[in-house]
Amino acid sequence: MNKKTSVGEVLNYHVIPPVFLVFFTAATQILAQVGNPEKSFQLEYLVGNCFAWKCIGSLFAWAMIWLLVPSKKFNGPTTAFGLTPVYKANGELYYFASLGTLILIAGLKPKICVAIYENMGAILGGLNVVALSLCLFLLVRAKLKAKEDDPYLKENKYPILHEFYRGMELHPRLLGVDVKQLTNCRMGMIMWQLLIVIYLIAGWELHGFDAGHLVNVLLQTIYIYKFFRWETGYFNTLDITLDRAGYYLCWGCLVWIPAFYTFHSYFFVYHRPGVSIVGAVTLFILGLTSIWFNYDVDRQKELFRTAQKGKTVKIWGENAQAIEVSYKTADGQPRNSKLLISGWWGVARKINYTFELLAAFLWSVEAGFQYGVWPFLYFIFLTVLLIHRVFRDEEKCKTKYGRGWDTYCSKVPYRLLPYLL
Numbered sequence: 001m002n003k004k005t006s007v008g009e010v011l012n013y014h015v016i017p018p019v020f021l022v023f024f025t026a027a028t029q030i031l032a033q034v035g036n037p038e039k040s041f042q043l044e045y046l047v048g049n050c051f052a053w054k055c056i057g058s059l060f061a062w063a064m065i066w067l068l069v070p071s072k073k074f075n076g077p078t079t080a081f082g083l084t085p086v087y088k089a090n091g092e093l094y095y096f097a098s099l100g101t102l103i104l105i106a107g108l109k110p111k112i113c114v115a116i117y118e119n120m121g122a123i124l125g126g127l128n129v130v131a132l133s134l135c136l137f138l139l140v141r142a143k144l145k146a147k148e149d150d151p152y153l154k155e156n157k158y159p160i161l162h163e164f165y166r167g168m169e170l171h172p173r174l175l176g177v178d179v180k181q182l183t184n185c186r187m188g189m190i191m192w193q194l195l196i197v198i199y200l201i202a203g204w205e206l207h208g209f210d211a212g213h214l215v216n217v218l219l220q221t222i223y224i225y226k227f228f229r230w231e232t233g234y235f236n237t238l239d240i241t242l243d244r245a246g247y248y249l250c251w252g253c254l255v256w257i258p259a260f261y262t263f264h265s266y267f268f269v270y271h272r273p274g275v276s277i278v279g280a281v282t283l284f285i286l287g288l289t290s291i292w293f294n295y296d297v298d299r300q301k302e303l304f305r306t307a308q309k310g311k312t313v314k315i316w317g318e319n320a321q322a323i324e325v326s327y328k329t330a331d332g333q334p335r336n337s338k339l340l341i342s343g344w345w346g347v348a349r350k351i352n353y354t355f356e357l358l359a360a361f362l363w364s365v366e367a368g369f370q371y372g373v374w375p376f377l378y379f380i381f382l383t384v385l386l387i388h389r390v391f392r393d394e395e396k397c398k399t400k401y402g403r404g405w406d407t408y409c410s411k412v413p414y415r416l417l418p419y420l421l
Helices: 003-035 050-068 091-108 112-118 120-144 151-155 160-166 179-207 211-229 247-261 263-270 277-306 351-362 374-401 403-411
Strands: 073-075 086-088 322-328 334-340
Touching: 003 120, 003 160, 003 247, 003 263, 050 091, 050 120, 050 179, 091 112, 091 179, 091 211, 112 120, 112 179, 120 160, 120 179, 120 247, 160 247, 179 211, 179 247, 179 263, 211 263, 211 277, 211 351, 247 263, 247 374, 263 374, 277 334, 277 351, 322 374, 322 403, 351 374, 374 403
Parallel strands: none
Antiparallel strands: 073 086, 322 334
């Protein structure tokens, strides 16, 4: 083992997990205080107060109901060790039912949104307790009842904090539901949607209407709706097929999404954007265009992927072109696949990330730069996250497709922006 590899392993397995555990867990309370300086920190926030636990319990029960009621099922990709995860395919209905219920409750109890806003420190503290307890439970269960058909669990050679951070099981189930669908989709993503609407109403109640805050929430709402409409497609992404259920994924969805992804909307309750109507409309149009392009990129790929064998797919008015690649399954069986090089997928390999970053910038910039970096924290974080994903995905594809991937990269040489990146 060379020195470079040794240093990399030390960082990956021994340094990053404990540093991230301490930093990100503590950061959630810091964000709550920065966003709402009128509320001072209290020790009870670390474990949540009575109001916080009522909110968390209600959301958990609501999410579980929608995962347990009879509905259409969706089979995810079969793993290398033969497991086919099963999900509930009622995401779009769940989204509208959740948003409609919130609006109804806010109409009946006008002050509820202000109460949630003012108790976010305690709510995040309670979510921290839930998420950390869940991650610990999943780790202990995997240690005690490791499935012999999962090679990762059989190896059992990593430091305990790394296993807690990364997770052990790929598709764990709990109380009859898929853990990732519960934490990622039915709690994390819906909290993103519900909280930004709550912050919009709270800001209106406390300080009056602000066009910039409205645009900030509208753009995110359209983006989040796109996720729930496409939820079954999400089950084919790296979050589900590669990442295991641990702190990185489960805590990230249960705590980091409601604390950090919503932070600019939370921040704008007290720190009003103050943008003009003309400026707000301009930002909305530009943001809507970016979200549409992001959707169109994914739509083209899904259209090509789901087309019946032998059927010609038209993209931008022309027959879709693709590169034939070959690979081997985990048991050594040869397989063939196609990599799309038409439409957006011929412009750049990850141009969907480019439009996602542009949309995130446009729903963060409503206040201009008068408040410094705070409203742009999500955009900065997303930039780092997506660039990391670009290289992680390309490493996986290079390993899987070999020379076929090199040929594809020669046809589509840019990752994010033509002629630049």
